[in-house]
Amino acid sequence: MNEKIKYGLSAAVLALIGAGASAPEILDQFLDEKEGNHTTAYRDGAGIWTICRGAILVDGKPVIPGMKLSKEKCDRVNAIERDKALAWVEKNIKVPLTEPQKAGIASFCPYNIGPGKCFPSTFYKRINAGDRKGACEAIRWWIKDGGRDCRIR
Structure with missing residues (x-):
């Protein structure tokens, strides 16, 4: 089975994970692929004005x-947003996590x-109760953005 289809992750993200990359490195690659890096403001799936990633x-x-922002400015904005997301995970998730898990939760929550x-x-309650399997199940319930199904196909 194609690895991207099986896991919803690209070969590049899987390679980073396999190489023992840090959560910021994994999250940067994942967000670059999933969000893109738009230097001009655009509306996201929920109609909110966004820019960069x-x-x-x-x-x-x-x-x-x-x-409009330069690529360099977006890179700085992206780094700030990435670091805030990972800091949120460190502060609010009470169970030990691997680097890929930190990146995944930062992207989601x-x-x-x-x-x-x-x-x-339910995801948050389950992960902090140590129910990793149940938390993973609960993530799958979040499949809509602006009323549209946004699952990886």
Whole structure:
């Protein structure tokens, strides 16, 4: 079976994991592939104005229609957002995690659904109770963005 189809991860992400890469390295590769790096503001699936890899704020100000950033500025914004997401995982997930698990949870909770939706979620309750299998099952329930199915095909 094709590895990307089986796991929803590219060969590049799997290679990083296999090489023992850090959570920031894995998360950067994953987000670059899944989110892209847009230097011009765009609406995400929920209609929210975003830029770079999905940032909604730049220098503390909301992204607005027509906003444009250089690739270098997006790289800085992306690093800030990545580091915030990983710090959230470190602070809020109470069980030991591997580097790939940190990257995966950072992508899911603070990065995509946001802390406000993550805290009351079954995923959050299960992972912190040590129920990894149940937490993985609960992630699969989050398949809609703006009412559209966004599962990896």
